[in-house]
Amino acid sequence: MTDPLLQRRARLMGPNVPTFYAEPVHVVRGQGVWLWDADGRRYLDCYNNVPHVGHCHPKVVEAIARQAATLNTHTRYLHGAVLDYIERLTATMGHGLSQAIMVCTGSEANDVALRMAQAATGATGLIATDNTYHGNTSAVSQLSTRRPPIGGYPSHVRLVPAPESLAPLGGSPEAQAGAFAANVARAIAELDEAGHGFAGFMLCPFFANEGFPTLERGFLDPTVAVIRRAGGLILADEVQPGFGRLGDAFWGYQRLGFVPDVVTLGKPMANGHPVGAVVTRPDIMAEFRTAFGYFNTFGGNPVAAAAALATLDVLEEEGLVGNACEVGAYLLDRMRALAHPMLAEVRGAGLFLGAEFTHDDGTPATAFADRLVEGLRQRGILAGRIGRAMNTLKIRPPMPFSRENADFLVDALDEVLAQTEEPA
Amino acid sequence: MTDPLLQRRARLMGPNVPTFYAEPVHVVRGQGVWLWDADGRRYLDCYNNVPHVGHCHPKVVEAIARQAATLNTHTRYLHGAVLDYIERLTATMGHGLSQAIMVCTGSEANDVALRMAQAATGATGLIATDNTYHGNTSAVSQLSTRRPPIGGYPSHVRLVPAPESLAPLGGSPEAQAGAFAANVARAIAELDEAGHGFAGFMLCPFFANEGFPTLERGFLDPTVAVIRRAGGLILADEVQPGFGRLGDAFWGYQRLGFVPDVVTLGKPMANGHPVGAVVTRPDIMAEFRTAFGYFNTFGGNPVAAAAALATLDVLEEEGLVGNACEVGAYLLDRMRALAHPMLAEVRGAGLFLGAEFTHDDGTPATAFADRLVEGLRQRGILAGRIGRAMNTLKIRPPMPFSRENADFLVDALDEVLAQTEEPA
Numbered sequence: 020m021t022d023p024l025l026q027r028r029a030r031l032m033g034p035n036v037p038t039f040y041a042e043p044v045h046v047v048r049g050q051g052v053w054l055w056d057a058d059g060r061r062y063l064d065c066y067n068n069v070p071h072v073g074h075c076h077p078k079v080v081e082a083i084a085r086q087a088a089t090l091n092t093h094t095r096y097l098h099g100a101v102l103d104y105i106e107r108l109t110a111t112m113g114h115g116l117s118q119a120i121m122v123c124t125g126s127e128a129n130d131v132a133l134r135m136a137q138a139a140t141g142a143t144g145l146i147a148t149d150n151t152y153h154g155n156t157s158a159v160s161q162l163s164t165r166r167p168p169i170g171g172y173p174s175h176v177r178l179v180p181a182p183e184s185l186a187p188l189g190g191s192p193e194a195q196a197g198a199f200a201a202n203v204a205r206a207i208a209e210l211d212e213a214g215h216g217f218a219g220f221m222l223c224p225f226f227a228n229e230g231f232p233t234l235e236r237g238f239l240d241p242t243v244a245v246i247r248r249a250g251g252l253i254l255a256d257e258v259q260p261g262f263g264r265l266g267d268a269f270w271g272y273q274r275l276g277f278v279p280d281v282v283t284l285g286k287p288m289a290n291g292h293p294v295g296a297v298v299t300r301p302d303i304m305a306e307f308r309t310a311f312g313y314f315n316t317f318g319g320n321p322v323a324a325a326a327a328l329a330t331l332d333v334l335e336e337e338g339l340v341g342n343a344c345e346v347g348a349y350l351l352d353r354m355r356a357l358a359h360p361m362l363a364e365v366r367g368a369g370l371f372l373g374a375e376f377t378h379d380d381g382t383p384a385t386a387f388a389d390r391l392v393e394g395l396r397q398r399g400i401l402a403g404r405i406g407r408a409m410n411t412l413k414i415r416p417p418m419p420f421s422r423e424n425a426d427f428l429v430d431a432l433d434e435v436l437a438q439t440e441e442p443a
Numbered sequence: 444m445t446d447p448l449l450q451r452r453a454r455l456m457g458p459n460v461p462t463f464y465a466e467p468v469h470v471v472r473g474q475g476v477w478l479w480d481a482d483g484r485r486y487l488d489c490y491n492n493v494p495h496v497g498h499c500h501p502k503v504v505e506a507i508a509r510q511a512a513t514l515n516t517h518t519r520y521l522h523g524a525v526l527d528y529i530e531r532l533t534a535t536m537g538h539g540l541s542q543a544i545m546v547c548t549g550s551e552a553n554d555v556a557l558r559m560a561q562a563a564t565g566a567t568g569l570i571a572t573d574n575t576y577h578g579n580t581s582a583v584s585q586l587s588t589r590r591p592p593i594g595g596y597p598s599h600v601r602l603v604p605a606p607e608s609l610a611p612l613g614g615s616p617e618a619q620a621g622a623f624a625a626n627v628a629r630a631i632a633e634l635d636e637a638g639h640g641f642a643g644f645m646l647c648p649f650f651a652n653e654g655f656p657t658l659e660r661g662f663l664d665p666t667v668a669v670i671r672r673a674g675g676l677i678l679a680d681e682v683q684p685g686f687g688r689l690g691d692a693f694w695g696y697q698r699l700g701f702v703p704d705v706v707t708l709g710k711p712m713a714n715g716h717p718v719g720a721v722v723t724r725p726d727i728m729a730e731f732r733t734a735f736g737y738f739n740t741f742g743g744n745p746v747a748a749a750a751a752l753a754t755l756d757v758l759e760e761e762g763l764v765g766n767a768c769e770v771g772a773y774l775l776d777r778m779r780a781l782a783h784p785m786l787a788e789v790r791g792a793g794l795f796l797g798a799e800f801t802h803d804d805g806t807p808a809t810a811f812a813d814r815l816v817e818g819l820r821q822r823g824i825l826a827g828r829i830g831r832a833m834n835t836l837k838i839r840p841p842m843p844f845s846r847e848n849a850d851f852l853v854d855a856l857d858e859v860l861a862q863t864e865e866p867a
Contacts, residue, residue, distance in 0.1 A: 024521045031529040033542045033728035037738040038519050045521040049514045069517050069740060077512070084508035088501070090473045091715035093493050095462050097448045097469040105455040118457045123547040123717045124741060130580045134593045143594060155737055156554045158581035166736045169558045170567065286740055291515035293547045293717040293741035304457035312590045313579055314461040316493060316710055317548060317717035 039066075039403070040396060049074030052417050052424055054401065065395075065402045065416045065428055071262055071287030072333040073419045079290045082329035083322055091322045094121070094315065100324035107331055108298065111269050114278045115300040121319025125258040125285020126154030128295040129221065131313065132281045133158055136252040138310040139280075139303045142216025144251075146206050148181035150407045151228045153221055153256055162221055165228060175215040177206035183407070184232035184364055185375065192233075200241035207249045219252035219281075224271030225260035230406030231373060233366045236276045243277050252303070255279035258295075259371070262287050263334060264418065266344030266369025274368065289326035290333075293317070339418040343369040350414070350425040357429070359436045361387060370420055374432075375411040378441075383408030386442040394435035400428055463490075463827070464820060473498030476841050476848055478825065489819075489826045489840045489852055495686055495711030496757040497843045503714045506753035507746055515746045518545070518739065524748035531755055532722065535693050538702045539724040545743025549682040549709020550578030552719040553645065555737065556705045557582055560676040562734040563704075563727045566640025568675075570630050572605035574831045575652045577645055577680055578709075586645055589652060599639040601630035607831070608656035608788055609799065616657075624665035631673045643676035643704075648695030649684035654830030655797060657790045660700045667701050676727070679703035682719075683795070686711050687758060688842065690768030690793025698792065714757075716750035717741070763842040767793040774838070774849040781853065783860045785811060794844055798856075799835040802865075807832030810866040818859035824852055 024045055028036060044062065048055040051073040054062045064074065072079065086100075094101065105119045122128050137143055147153065147162035154160070160168040161176050172178070179202040180188055182195055189198030207217045220242070225231050246253055260271030261284055268274035270282070280303060285295040295318075299307075307313070317323065334340060347369040354365045354374055361384050363377040376384040376391070388410045395402050405413040412432075416424070448469055452460060468486065472479040475497040478486045488498065496503065510524075518525070529543045546552050561567055571577065571586035578584070584592040585600050596602070603626040604612055606619055613622030631641045644666075649655050670677055684695030685708055692698035694706070704727060709719040719742075723731075731737070741747065758764060771793040778789045778798055785808050787801040800808040800815070812834045819826050827837040836856075840848070 022521070024523065024526070027526045027530075028521065031526050031533070031542055032544065033725060033732045035732040035736065037736060038521075043519065043521045045523075046514060046516060047522075049516055054514075054516070067516055070515070075512050075515065080508065080512045083511050084504065087507050087715075088499050088504045090470060090478075091494070091499065092470060092473055092478070092491055095467065097446070097452065097462075097467045098471075099448065099469075102448070102451045102455050109455070118455055120456065124551070124739070126739075127548065127551070127580070134581060138593050155739060156551070156580045156582065157558060160735070166738070169562050169731075169734045291511075291741075291744065291746070293747070301457060307593075308457045308459040310593045311584070312459065312461060314590070315548070315550075315579060317715070320715065322715070323717070 040393070044401070052420055061399060063400045063424055063427055065400055065414050067417060068259060068264065068415050069286045069291050070417050071290050072330055072337070072339060073417045076290055076333055078333050079326055079329040082325040083292060086322045086325035091320055093317070094319055098321050100321055100328065101319040104324045104328050107328065108296065112282065112298060116282060116298050118301050118304040119296045119298045120313060120315070121323065122295040122297065122315050123293045123317050124295045125283060126156050126159055127315070128283035128285055128297045129154045129159045129256060130156045131297045132221065132254045132283045133219065134311065135281050135297065135299060135303055135307040136219030136254060139252060139306040140216065140218045140250060142218040143175045144177070144210030144215035144217045145175060146177050146179060146203060146220040148222060148226070148229055149178040150181040151223065174213055175210065177209055179203050179206050181229040181407070182226060182232045182234060182238070184230070184366060185377070185381070196238045196241050200245050203242050204245045207245065207251065217249045217251040219254050220246055221254040221256055223256045223259060224275050225265065225371065227259035227371070228405065230375070230411050231367055231371065234275065236274070239275055239277045252280040253277070254281045254283065256283050258283065258285040263340030263343055264369050264371050266340065266347045269340060288330065289323060290330045292323060292326035294323045294327050334418070337419065343418055346370065346420055346422055346425055347372065349422055350429065353425060353429040357433060357436065361441070370416055370418060372414040373405065373411045375406065377410065383410035384441065385410045387439065388412055390439045390442065391435055394439050395431060398431040398435065400431050464817070468825070476844055485823060487824045487848055487851055489824055489838050491841060492683060492688065492839050493710050493715050494841050495714050496754055496761070496763060497841045500714055500757055502757050503750055503753040506749040507716060510746045510749035515744055517741070518743055522745050524745055524752065525743040528743070528748045528752050531752065532720070536706065536722060540706060540722050542723060542725050542728040544721045544737060544739070545747065546719040546721065546739050547717045547741050548578070548719045549707060550580050550583055551739070552707035552709055552721045553578045553583045553680060554580045555721045556645065556678045556707045557643065558735065559705050559721065559723060559727055559731040560643030560678060563676060563730040564640065564642045564674060566642040566675070567599045568601070568634030568639035568641045569599060570601050570603060570627060570644040572646060572650070572653055573602040574605040575647065598637055599634065601633055603627050603630050605653040605831070606650055606656045606658060606662070608654070608790060609801070609805070620662045620665050624669050627666050628669045631669065631675070641673045641675040643678050644670055645678040645680055647680045647683060648699050649689065649795065651683035651795070652829065654799070654835050655791055655795065658699065660698070663699055663701045676704040677701070678705045678707065680707050682707065682709040687764030687767055688793050688795050690764065690771045693764060712754065713747060713750035714754045716747060718747045718751050758842070761843065767842055770794065770844055770846055770849055771796065773846055774853070777849060777853040781857060781860065785865070794840055794842060796838040797829065797835040799830065801834065807834035808865065809834045811863065812836055814863045814866065815859055818863050819855060822855040822859065824855050
């Protein structure tokens with residue numbers, strides 16, 4: 020560890036702090052889809068979903084600056100902006116999802132959502148998939164396998180096998196929906212038997228951390244039927260797929276074609292300003308608000324509301340959901356045209372795409388995928404990895420990503436593929 | 444509910460949303476110690492600790508605006524500002540409290556602190572007082588009596604009687620420190636017996652939500668000895684007393700004269716920008732970071748770091764800790780000179796003062812205190828209530844509060860006291 024910044028970081032933050040790359044980029048400036056490091060080197064950002072409408076979008080920056088100079092107090096007085104925002108937000112959702120609690124992070128949102136399910140059902144049992152991450156609080160980390168909780172998994176939490184593209188549950192893509200639902204039904208029965216009862220199933224409607232396997236519209240229908248029969252709630256964690264990223268729908272649940280009881284939001288919501296939300300129906304909200312006097316000091320304060328409103332404005336004014344649809348389709352086509360013996364599948368939707376790499380025998384090419392990410396970085400492109408074995412290249416850029424950006428990425432990836440050797 | 448904003452709020456946020464006043468103030472602008480409502484009416488803010496260095500302080504606003512326009516991405520790359528901040532922050536703390544995790548809220552900070560204690564001790568048992576609030580996550584709400592958790596208190600949490608001014612534990616102010624420690628020792632024994640072991644005691648070093656009883660320096664010494672003997676950690680929640688509010692010390696634990704193992708920060712840290720932190724020693728940090736791969740997307744991002752740095756700068760440049768000391772002492776004197784048969788005690792430190800009201804028979808004058816808050820509001824002053832029976836008027840203004848502001852407050856309070864009748 021020769022980088023003085025890395026040394027300072029270890030001294031001031033302790034060991035084992037998650038970073039991207041063994042020698043992380045020292046970023047100093049961002050604009051649109053670009054980031055610059057301290058040496059003035061430019062990177063095409065193909066990874067970050069936080070700057071949803073582009074790094075440092077002037078309209079969002081101006082909204083933050085103006086409101087911060089006018090009023091930024093806590094949320095126990097009355098202020099119009101947060102109500103304007105909830106009205107705009109819930110208008111996109113339908114299905115009676117008309118009320119919201121504003122929070123500061125996706126983790127806080129999911130922490131509330133779990134308790135909403137518990138308050139509404141009177142049960143405590145929770146289900147998630149066995150290859151996911153929903154956040155960093157004590158309660159939410161109990162539903163996360165990518166960062167297992169301190170003290171292990173409690174008995175009121177059950178993890179069901181995640182769907183996969185290359186190794187689908189039930190042995191085939193056709194059988195997967197039923198097999199997934201059968202595992203959920205089994206988990207519910209176990210929770211009932213253990214005396215916890217079933218409160219809710221939290222899932223990402225794009226199964227983003229699971230490696231976003233290709234799933235047909237209606238994939239969750241058998242699971243939803245199982246959940247409804249058991250009286251539990253479906254909690255849709257839209258932190259990654261939401262706000263139009265998938266191109267053909269504003270929300271992941273709309274694309275998959277099911278109706279959640281609770282929707283949680285985070286990262287991209289205010290383009291980097293710490294804002295999250297939990298949206299639900301009035302009946303569930305009343306159960307939660309009666310059971311717990313929830314209050315969040317910063318959640319939905321005037322600056323948070325202004326930043327989130329401006330982000331929605333830019334999405335609309337610049338037609339960024341349409342852009343995600345169009346450029347995403349173009350990028351998917353170009354990536355699918357790449358030829359490499361280890362490229363097992365290219366998949367995704369809108370501006371959330373992946374390329375999964377395997378060895379001849381079908382086993383995951385994890386180290387190879389890692390080398391690709393490093394090779395792309397050397398060519399000025401930031402990307403990531405995902406999936407159970409971290410063998411899927413993950414492309415999830417800011418929404419103003421253009422065809423030119425897509426060409427730049429795929430041309431570079433083509434070169435990197437040609438030059439990268441499988442590790443011995 | 445005739446106010447259209449209140450109606451909209453209920454429609455969009457649900458029932459039972461915490462607000463100040465039955466008809467909350469509709470705030471639209473803030474500056475320094477002043478807030479303005481939609482009708483242009485000005486209020487002296489004697490309550491809000493979030494705008495620590497004053498509402499909309501231009502230096503903090505400028506830091507936020509400049510950094511938001513330059514770079515605002517997540518925290519897995521390298522960036523210098525967050526390291527500069529942690530260095531500045533921990534330099535004020537001493538006792539090896541040299542490493543920090545940046546988060547977005549005090550609730551997130553306390554949620555981490557509880558797990559630090561559990562990771563460092565291998566035990567799960569937690570203690571808090573029986574009249575407190577430490578935050579809104581699932582885990583943290585289990586230590587809060589002011590907003591009891593959904594599902595009730597779990598068996599690994601024990602609540603000990605809070606210290607009091609007018610009805611001290613053990614029957615006298617002198618006996619209170621020992622009585623408090625004895626209750627903590629009993630709770631630890633119960634946790635051991637139940638098989639949980641003892642991980643940590645979370646407390647506010649000013650017992651702010653408990654009504655900040657008057658306590659001698661050294662009050663916690665017997666308790667600290669009990670905790671150390673049992674191998675548990677002391678988690679100091681400095682969200683309310685921290686950052687110089689108490690005037691004669693930058694941190695509450697310094698004023699009371701004890702050494703915490705973990706310090707948590709929130710509300711005033713970045714003058715309204717959602718920033719919190721957990722500070723601890725490297726040995727505890729290593730235990731936590733090894734046990735859990737904690738990552739917080741927004742925590743300590745470039746804008747958060749810039750806002751927190753600017754807040755520290757203003758505190759120093761404007762001598763606001765000295766101001767809290769001087770104006771606080773002046774305000775305390777003036778409040779103590781108020782004469783009213785129901786005014787049982789005036790107490791506090793720096794710019795965190797209270798006036799407790801009781802009936803002739805010593806029972807809490809809760810409704811009377813509520814009328815005072817309403818009366819002050821009618822005179823353009825925002826204040827609050829606290830204490831077990833909510834019969835203590837709570838004064839906790841932004842730090843640039845002046846002698847003139849203090850005079851305005853006390854003169855108004857004098858009038859309100861003269862004109863307020865005890866409810867029948």
